[in-house]
Amino acid sequence: MRKQFANFIRTALLAICVAAIASPAWSQNADTILVNGKILTVDSQFSIREAIAVRDGKITAVGSNADIRKQAGPQTRVIDLRGRTVIPGLIDSHIHAIRAGQTFTTEVNWVGATSIVEAMNRIREASLAKKPGSWLIVAGGWQPQQFKEKRRPTQTDLVAAAPNNPVYVQHDYDWEVMTPAGFAAMGINSEADLPRPGKLERDASGNPTGAIEDVAGFDVAIALFEKLPHPTFDEQVEGTKKFFREMNRLGVTGVGDPGGNNLNPENYQPLFKVWRQHQLTLRIAYSLCGSTPGKEFEELKSLTQMLPEGFGDDMLKFNGLGERLTWGMNNNDYPTTEDKETYYQIVRWAAQKGMPVTMHWPKDETADTLLSIYERVNAEFPIADLRWSVAHLTNASVQNLQRMKAMGVGWTIQRPNAASVENAKELGVNMGAGTDAHRVASYNPFTALQWSLVDSKNAGGVHRGPDQTPTREDALRAYTIGSAWFSFDEKKRGSIEPGKLADLAILTKDYMTVPADQIGSIESLLTMVGGKIVYAAGPYASLEKDSQAPKR
Ligand SMILES: [Zn+2]
Secondary structure: HHHHHHHHHHHHHHHHHHHHHHHHHHHOOOEEEEEOOOOHHHOOOOOOOOOEEEEEEEEEEEOOOHHHHOOOOOOEEEOOOOOOOOOOOOOEEEOHHHHHHOOOOOOOOOOOOHHHHHHHHHHHHHHHOOOOOEEEEEOOOOOHOOOOOOOOHHHHHHHHOOOOEEEEEEEOOOEEEEEEHHHHHHOOOHHHOOOOOEEEEEEOOOEEEEEEOOOOHHHHHHHHHHOOOOOOOOHHHHHHHHHHHHHHHOOEEEEEEEOOOOOOOOHHHHHHHHHHOOOOOOOOEEEEEEOOOOOOOHHOOOOOOOOOOOOOOOOOEEEEEEEOOOOOOOOOOOHHHHHHHHHHHHHHHHHOOOOOOOEEEEEHHHHHHHHHHHHHHHHHOOOOOOOOEEEEEEEHHHHHHHHHHHHHHEEEEHHHHOOOHHHHHHHHOOOEEEOOOOOOOOOOHHHHHHHHHHHEEOOOOOOHHHOOOOOOOHHHHHHHHHHOOOOOOOOOOOOOOOOOOOEEEEEOOOOOEEEEEEEOOEEEEEEEEEEEEEEEEEHHHHHHOOOOOOOO
């Protein structure tokens, strides 16, 4: 018996030795090295290095060309950066990416269009690709200031571009324009047929212009959008993959997704399918909204019963509640006592369960309503370790930032509302950058870096003094490791340091030295997620053939 056992051990050891010699997995050589670059590591010193080594999806070393070349073996892929700038993969801390993906292949988008003419050309092209009578939809993501005409499209523009299709164009959540075919297809014959509190916009002579206004914002756009045809499940799966690749094209490797309007629990299935197929190319940390008015608490309790905090993997994970917990506290600066009490009960329960919460709150002037509830909960169940956050908070005052800091609450910043970023930095409030795309803004992180952060101007003019304009280093920090904090990932990603996931982007221009007004035109030439190349173009295009999704 003992002899048999000894034989078994000897055979097993021999097998291990043979495997060790035969398998390259045992070697310490890098899978990939990137050399001759300007690597913005975004470590605590913001060190700039020449080269990176990657093995098994992680960064194993960062340093000089000579040091990193020593890690290369005969099988190692060598990427010559030729002086190009490399950044950690960008992380948008607040983007409705799941929703944007579902309609990406079926909607028309105006991201990057610089004139009404170009925007109308995109409508025309889409109309030629679709059957007459099928809807053409632009569901936000544009601003009149991006067009050289500095105006919104008119119904006449749209009819000329697509005479044979109903067209729906949404601006933010407060204005929509449709063609007569669109009104007919929705069965809207007069103002009385509009969702409340919608009004037909009228010109100086009192004639309807074809646009619909909602001075209060949100409800009309949400209701109209619900009336539009929804993409099929397969179209949503396809759109999700394509949208995530589009984000990769812009150097984005991770997002915080706060749910949002027109996105209910059943709408997550296309995303889950892409995840199951191992085809996610963006890391997603998603939070859950309350969906049904009056039933939010029961819903959230029921849905999270099987979702332990942090559940998931490095590609997809559950990250608590938000950005809308209840309809009563959603875009409502003056909620009733009852609305506040319901909200308090939910966040108290979330704190007790150890869940993160992110909350949509646009106005600093009324943020006391929200922060008082956070403080009431914090006194019972300290939330400092739960990484709660407030999204938006335009012109956050020092006083409100101090209250947030005292509780360990972070701030996700988007668009030109980042008007007090230097105050927040001084106070030590955790900040994550992002876009809030795609209905209310473009998803392009570089235009966000330019307009909301580095450049004190935006398309609408000067919006902030130099005293609140962050350095390029700090803006990049907010868009990488700053955003990683909100999903408890700052030790795993958000900077290029040994031991971290190999998420990075090689840029078309040097983010550090290009004139500020050109930052918005930067793109990625190669994007890596977990060591896999998920996007490559130009000189690196041939490297993308290994298009397997990152390990999870
Ligand atoms: Zn929001």
